[in-house]
Amino acid sequence: MSLERSRSARRIGVMFHRDLPPEELVPFAREIDASGxxxxWVVEDLGWSGSIAAAATxxxxxxxxxxCIGIVPAPLRNPALLAMELATLARLHPGRLLVGIGHGVQEWxxxxxxxxxxxLALLEETIVAVRGLLAGETVRLDGRAVHIDGVSLVHPPAVVPPIVAGVVKPKSLELSGRAADGTIIIEGxxxxxxxxAWAHIERGRAAAGAQRPHELVAITHLYVDDDPVRTQDVMRPYIDEFAEFLGVEKADVNVAAGTPESVAETVEAFWDxxxxxxxxxxxxxxxxxxxKRALAALGR
Structure with a gap:
């Protein structure tokens, strides 16, 4: 059921790269808004920009x-305060917000x-608490990592934003299926x-008896260029980085790079x-x- 729903959506998102200065965010966002x-997506990594301020902007x-926020590290954010911030954004801009929450890089x-x-406990309990608060519930949770005693929002949003989990490993994917409205799959x-990943997610959904739709977001590095040598040069450091991070061979790191037609094929493969x-x-x-070249190739 989830797989069929996901195939019918076929959305395209664009990340604002964390290395770009914040003053470029508004012109970038306006161009992407007009692009189709x-x-x-805005990110939150330690030492870069804050995601709530970026999303509001x-x-x-x-x-x-x-x-979309991808992703808030659960250890950095108290669930009640996070829900308050998100509720404000969701009330001011109903139906236009999605929020990713993850474990955070442990070293950071x-x-x-x-x-x-x-x-695992912190992420699941954070998602449960934030979803409950945004839904207008009075949350009481005495968990392993999160403790909330009878808190509710005075101004919960009328349109509750989806909460998705940015996770990698099987147990975390199952957690996402149990607790979240969707899952983010990282680059590479x-x-x-x-x-x-769907198999693990569906295992979690089945255990929780989840009936709501589940969004699955696949991130891919993008570089469109008709010159294969230049494409290889640009993509090499990203392939090297994610081969090491994922513990795979460089040949197994997937990117959407090259001609517009080859990029469109990569996107279609993810959708399929x-x-x-x-x-x-x-x-x-x-x-x-x-x-813009990739979107044109996809008929946007």
């Missing part, structure tokens, strides 16, 4: 796109003194990896594998140009 993409600067969490004793993964949304992580000197 469905979503703009993009929502105010655009009119059409959904604005240790740097700021918030590394979780049980990352192949379409067959998306199919495998069950991705609801393909999120472009554009790289290179002119990321907006790559996005």
């Amino acid at each position: 993409a469905d979503d703009i 993009v929502l105010s600067a655009t009119e059409r796109v959904r604005v 969490m240790a740097q700021v003194g918030v590394k979780a004793a049980s990352p 993964r192949r379409p067959q990896d998306v199919r495998e 594998a069950g991705a609801t949304t393909v999120m472009f992580h554009p790289v290179g000197d002119d990321p907006v140009r790559s996005v």
Whole structure:
């Protein structure tokens, strides 16, 4: 059921690269809003920009796109405060917000003194608490990592934003199926990896008796260029980075790079594998140009 729903959606999102200065966010967002993409994604990594401020800025600067946060590290955010921030955005911009929450990079969490004793418990309990608060519930949760005693929002949103989990490993994918409205699959993964992720997600959904739709977002680096040598040069550091991070051979790191036609084939393969949304992580000197060429090839 989830797989069929995901195949019918076929959204395109575009990430604002964390290395770009914040003052470029508004012009970037306005160009993407006019380009035919469905979503703009902002990130939250330690030392870069804050995602709530970035999302608020993009929502105010655009009119059409959904604005997505990918991802908030659960250890950095108290669930009640996070729900308050998200509820404000969701009330001001109903139906235009999606929020990703993840474990956070453990080394970064240790740097700021918030590394979780049980990352799985913290993430699941954070998602449960935030979803409950946004739904207008009075939340009482005495969990392993999250403790909330009778808190509710005075101004819950009329349109509750979906909460998705940015996760990698099988147990976390099952957690996402149990607790979240969707799952984010990181860069470098192949379409067959998306199919495998669905199996873990569906196991979690079945255990929880989940009936709601589940969105699956597959991220891919994007670079559009007709010159294969230049494409290889631009993509090499990203392939090297994710081969090491994922523990796979460089040949098994998937990217959407090359001609517009080859990029469109990569996107179609993700959709056919069950991705609801393909999120472009554009790289290179002119990321907006790559996005526009890719969207044109996809008929946007």
